[in-house]
């Protein structure tokens with residue numbers, strides 16, 4: 001199969017977003033007995049799942065990566081063996097277009113929710129997380145959440161509980177693996193603009209409350225600690241005039257602060273405490289936890305573009321965010337719940353790193369190690385993986401098969417069966433090498449990433465570049 005950079009199954013009119021490593025594939029496959037270079041460890045047991053856009057039909061109108069039909073790719077590890085699978089998420093939009101045999105719905109560059117003449121497709125293509133034994137696929141624009149069998153990748157249906165007060169469910173909910181509770185947020189363009197909820201492992205909605213924001217916002221992620229959730233009110237807004245016409249245009253407001261809202265896990269809008277920080281956008285948090293009276297959040301701060309005077313260039317910042325141009329630095333935010341004081345500091349000012357993962361069993365508890373990708377400065381491309389000490393900000397390990405050649409997926413930490421220390425386990429990642437035209441699934445020892453993969457599993461065709469991934473250990477898979 002030819003997947004060179006000129007490969008364009010729908011022609012070149014849609015631009016580079018549907019070409020080469022971004023071009024979709026059209027098979028749904030199950031592959032066992034794959035060629036392995038090295039050895040798959042026997043104490044990695046569970047599923048690595050990765051979501052991403054995989055447009056099935058030539059799009060109607062202009063294309064954005066958030067428009068492509070969600071497709072999951074998985075690597076199911078069991079006792080030293082692995083099975084690869086890929087399957088589309090059967091969203092309502094996918095089913096509708098399947099019946100029509102062509103694209104029927106539109107993407108976010110053409111329209112927003114509420115336009116009858118150009119109905120928007122909810123693609124469920126952004127995030128995936130394990131909850132209550134199944135995988136949950138979700139969309140950046142706050143859409144439906146679909147439950148997926150994490151082993152077969154069969155779509156089980158919409159998660160009935162996964163609906164905020166705006167009737168949606170944003171990508172990046174968080175699961176506390178100690179209680180299996182899921183914390184989520186929803187955002188939309190009418191007051192109160194955001195809601196927050198808690199769902200038990202069995203799908204019971206434990207809490208669902210409105211969060212009053214000053215206006216429509218575009219948050220992307222959240223974080224949790226053992227007792228709190230952290231909601232984002234960032235100075236990235238819709239252009240209101242464009243919004244009235246159902247169009248999607250971003251504005252960055254450097255005169256507004258970044259606000260992080262700390263809400264008790266089962267709290268409401270009256271119990272939320274807001275903390276102000278320097279203006280920025282935040283795509284992805286790494287983790288958060290409690291330290292005495294403080295709530296600490298570490299994440300990737302999107303660094304606003306600066307003009308020649310060192311001032312924030314609001315127009316360029318908004319445009320860069322919209323075009324997925326990444327400029328992120330490891331950052332720490334501290335919020336004192338007793339005094340109301342806040343503090344923020346860069347952890348590493350050198351490296352443009354994003355798409356973080358941690359030992360997910362410790363989500364909401366103090367963690368030290370994070371695994372991120374080297375982000376290409378111009379396009380949605382990840383050229384290597386790194387391990388960071390988030391106490392010091394030091395990059396302690398890095399690996400790439402060649403930054404010029406490689407397209408890595410979001411790596412996830414997979415805890416070893418008998419783990420004692422936080423980083424006892426592996427890092428799992430897909431890597432497409434455009435020079436050798438070979439797709440690999442790579443497994444690293446998380447304690448020794450510099451030495452390269454302990455196993456390279458050869459996948460017989462390219463896995464298109466995508467978005468988020470997760471790790472579900474075998475003990476969390478529904479029996």
Ligand SMILES: [Fe+2]
Nearest residue numbers: 171220283284
């Ligand atoms: Fe994201």
